[in-house]
Amino acid sequence: MSNGKTQINRRTALKGLGAGTLAASGVLPGSLGFAQAQSSAPIKIGFQKHATGIGAAYGRWYDATTTAAVARINDMGGINGRPVEIVTEDDGTDPKRGAEVLEKFATQHNCDVAFGTLFSHVVIGSAPRAGELKLPYFVVSEGHHVASGMLNRYTLQPGITDVKSQVKSMAPFVGDNLGKKVTMIYPDFAFGHDHRDFFSEAIEAQGGEVVAKIAIPPTETSFTRYFPNIPRETEVVYHVMVGPGVLTFVKELGEFFGPSRPEIFGFIDSLEAVSINSPGLEFLEGTYFWEGNPRHAQANQTEFDKAYREAVGVDEMGASTADAKDVSTYAHMFGCWETLNIIKAGMESADYQGPGDRAKLIEAVEAMTDMPESMDHPQGPKRFNGKTHQTFGVQYISKVENGKLVVQHTASIEDGMYEDEVDYTTQSF
C-alpha cells in the first residue's frame, strides 16, 4: 500500500550506507595486486568495436582477441604496474559514428588511447577526429590509408600489414603459377580500391594484365548479376569480398562457373567467419587463398600460435572451442593481440604516466623497428616503419586440399616492401 511518500526506513538506509562504503573504498576485483604501482589507476584503452553493421562478424572476434590479450597483459603485471582496462563502444561500422565514438573516448571516458578499427571507410572517417582530439589511434585495418599520408601523426597501424604490401607479395605467385590474365572482383570502397589499384600495378610489373575490374557494393546480397562481366579469356579470378553476404558471394561464384572454372585466387576475407566446408563451397577445392594468418593449424605450427589459439579460444580449425560451427576471423584478429602488445611496449619505453605523455608514446612507437616472432607477435616477425606508421610482415598463400587450407608459400617481409609515401615524423603534434 502506497501513501504517496517515499519511505526510507532503517533497512534501506543501512543497505545504502553499506553500498556506498564499498564503492568508496574502491575494493574492485583485481586492484589489490597492483598496490606497488605509482598510480594504480588503470590505463584505459578505448576499443572502437564494429559490434553491429556490416563489420559485426569481425567485431565479435576482435573483441574476443582483445579480451584475451588484455587478460594476458594484466596477468603479467599490466603496463608500468598499472592494470589495463578496455572501454568498448560500438561504432556500427559507420564512419560518422566512428568519429563520435572517438570523441566519447577522449572526453567522456578519459581514455589514454583508442584502438581496434578495421573497416577502411570507418578509419578514414574517424582518424581526422583522432588528430583533432590529439588521441593516439591504433587501427587494425589493412587499409593503405595510414601509409599513404592521408591521415595524421596520431594514427598508427603497427600490428597488421596493409593491402599494398599484401598484394605486392601475392602478384609474383599469381603470375608465375596461376595465370597472367586476371579478372578482379572487389568491394566498392576504400579497401577494395586499394586492391584494385595496387594489384593492377603489381601484376603488370610481372608481365600480367587485369582484363576486368568488377566492383561490388559492400552491402550487396545477390552476386550472380555481376559475373557475366567476367571475360571469357580470364585465366585467374581474383576475389576479395567483405560484409554479411560473403558466403552467398562465394557460393554463387561456384554456381556460375560450374565444372569449367578458371584458376581462382581469393583473399580469405571472402570467407572470414565462414567455414570452408559450408555446403555449396565444394568448388573451392584446389583454389588458392591469401591468408593473413593460417586459419587451419599447419604441420609446422609454432608454440606461439598454439598458445595464442588457446588464449583466444579457437581450435586447430580456427573455430571457437565452444562451438565448432562458429568460425573466427583468424586472418585479421591477430592484429588486435599484436597491437595491444605494441601499445604496452610503447608505453613502457616512453614511461607513460598519463594523457600528457601521448606524444611521447607515439614517438616511442615510431622508434620501433624489428619485432621478432614471439608470444607478443604470434603471426610472424614484423618490421615497423616509424615514418609511415605502417608495419610489414610475412604473408601466407594457402591452397584448399581435401577441405583444409594448406600453406604453399610464405612471402617474406621484403617481398611486400614499397617506397615511403609520407614521413609523419616531420609533422608536429
Next chain:
Amino acid sequence: MEFGPHLMLAALEGAVTAAILALTAMGLSIVFGVMRVVNVAHGEFYMLGAVLAWWVATVLGTHPAIGFVAALIIAPALVGGIAMVADRLVLKRVAYDADRTIVATIGMLYIIQQTTLMTFGPDARPVEPPFNTRLALPWFEWGENGFAMFWPWGLSTTSYKLFVIAAAAVVLVALWLVITRTKAGLLMRATQQDSETAQAFGVPVGRVYSLVFGLGAGLAALGAVLVVPIQQAHYLMGHDPLLLSFIVVIIGGLGSLPGTVIAALLIGMSDGIISVFFSPTLAKIIATLLVALVLVFRPQGLMGRAQT
C-alpha cells in the same frame, strides 16, 4: 558473355527477384487495400520470416529438405501470429488512423529490428536449400546444320532458383483463389469495398482486419523463407524489400491486387535485367524514377481506381 545468353541470365535473375517481390508486395497491397493503412514495418516481418526459418532449420537439425519444409509452414504462421497480436495491441488502439499508424508501425520496425539484433545477433546466417543443383542452360546459334544448341560458359541457373519462381506463382494463384472463391475472401473484399456497410451486414470487421494484417505479414515472411537459402538471414535484410514493395504497390495502384502482380513483374524483371547489364544502382534509380513519373502522370497507378 554474348548478348543472347547474357539476356537469358538477366531474365532469370529478374524472374527470381520478381517472384519474391510479388509475394512481399502482395502482402503490403492486401493490407493497404483492405485496411487502408501503410505498414512501415512490413520489411521487418519479411526479415523475421528469414530469421525464424533459420531458427526452425537449426532447431530441427535434420536433412535440409525437412528443415526447409517445416520452416515454410512454421515461419509465415508465426510471423502472421505476431502481426495479428501487433494489430490488436497497437493498431486497434490508434483506430487505424493513417498518420498514427505510420508512426506506430515505424516504432514496430525498430522494436522488431533491435530485438532481432539482441537475440539473433548481427551476423548473417545461412539456411541450406532443400536441393540445389547447377543447371547449365543451352543457347542457340546458327551452325552449318541450322539451329544448334551449345552451352555457353557461365550461363546457368540452379534448380532451387527455378523452384522459387514456380513456388511464388503457385502461392499467388492460391491467394487469388482464396480471395475470389472462398467466404473468407468474400469478407475481405466486402471490407475493402466499404467497411461501414460491411459492418452493418454483420461482417466482423475488427477480426477481418487482424486476419488481413496477419496475412500480409505472412506473405512477406513466405517470400523471405523462399529467398533465405539463396541469400542469408541478416537483421538488416528488411530494408531493401520494404522500399521495393512500396515502389511496386504505388506503381501497381494502391488497393489493386492484379496491379501489384503486374508491377512486381515489371520492377523485378527490369531490376534484374538492368542490374546485370548496367549496375544495381542504376536499376534502383530507374525504379524510383518510374514511381515519380507514375505519381505525376497517373497517381492511381497502373490499375488503381482514380480517387475523386
